[in-house]
Amino acid sequence: MPVFRWGHAWDAFQDLEREVDQLLQGVNLSLHGVRSTRRFPLINLIEKTDHFLFTAELPGADIKDLEVTSADGRLMIKGVRRAPEEARDDTFRRQERFQGNWQRTIQLPDRVEEDGLRAEYSAGVLRITLKKAPSSIARNIPVTEGSE
Amino acid sequence: MSGSNEVSIRLSVDDSVAAVSGSPSEMTDEQRLLFNPPIDIYETPDGLVLYADLPGVTSEGLDLQVQDNRLTLFGRIQQRDSDQGAVVHEEYKVGDFLRSFILSDEVDHDRISARLNNGVLRVELPRAVRSQPRTIKVVTD
Numbered sequence A: 001m002p003v004f005r006w007g008h009a010w011d012a013f014q015d016l017e018r019e020v021d022q023l024l025q026g027v028n029l030s031l032h033g034v035r036s037t038r039r040f041p042l043i044n045l046i047e048k049t050d051h052f053l054f055t056a057e058l059p060g061a062d063i064k065d066l067e068v069t070s071a072d073g074r075l076m077i078k079g080v081r082r083a084p085e086e087a088r089d090d091t092f093r094r095q096e097r098f099q100g101n102w103q104r105t106i107q108l109p110d111r112v113e114e115d116g117l118r119a120e121y122s123a124g125v126l127r128i129t130l131k132k133a134p135s136s137i138a139r140n141i142p143v144t145e146g147s148e
Numbered sequence B: 001m002s003g004s005n006e007v008s009i010r011l012s013v014d015d016s017v018a019a020v021s022g023s024p025s026e027m028t029d030e031q032r033l034l035f036n037p038p039i040d041i042y043e044t045p046d047g048l049v050l051y052a053d054l055p056g057v058t059s060e061g062l063d064l065q066v067q068d069n070r071l072t073l074f075g076r077i078q079q080r081d082s083d084q085g086a087v088v089h090e091e092y093k094v095g096d097f098l099r100s101f102i103l104s105d106e107v108d109h110d111r112i113s114a115r116l117n118n119g120v121l122r123v124e125l126p127r128a129v130r131s132q133p134r135t136i137k138v139v140t141d
Helices: A006-027
Strands: A042-047 A051-057 A067-071 A074-081 A092-095 A100-107 A112-122 A125-132 B024-027 B033-035 B039-044 B047-053 B062-067 B070-075 B086-090 B096-102 B113-117 B120-126
Touching: A042 A100, A051 A112, A067 A112, A074 A125, B047 B096, B062 B120, B070 B120
Parallel strands: B033 B096
Antiparallel strands: A042 A051, A042 B086, A051 A125, A067 A074, A074 A100, A092 B039, A112 A125, B024 B033, B039 B047, B047 B120, B062 B070, B070 B096, B113 B120
């Protein structure tokens, strides 16, 4: 029995899309109210000589719900963005902003100091500085000429 | 180009096709990115409430204007030099935010108020209070 039938090609596409969406949603824990296809929050990671800087666009976060953990070379941030007080099911005219539980994890390319993590949150941006473990900082190894 | 210091920005009207939130839509003369911030609009008994995600925008960088029936919000970001470095993972670019809306006549333009907190802008758009019906006294001769 053919899966794709040419006469109903678009339906098949939609079915496939739905299947893939469901698969992806199983991976992404933040489900509720997702309207855009992007994840929340969006994150960046840049590397400097002796530390990493992790940033996340996280407007409206409640610090007391925010969890930041670093273990096994991975950084994980987790939180919840509740619906605003005006939100009741029948009152929105437009809803584009993410709502609900969210979680992001990123693999760090180098080892970081367990105690060298500093996080700050201002203007809706979360900034986490992670100091590299001393062994991860590239060091120039002096080469001495051997004597024959 | 015009050669002046004018920054050319194309306004996006809300009733056009909704852009995917966060996608850059315009490059200005200064090579700054411009984004459509995602918004929520809720209806309350008193009017409308609008929320906009403007991460990185503080009150100094926020410009909120009502002209004729159009509400325009513009959030300017301060680029941080400390954010430069070798990119390991990049999901977003830093840019300014711009979005505008057509307001209906029922919004009382004079009483629009706004608050910015942790990168979230909340704008209250109260409904104009309808004038009370005036009873006309009828005198009989």
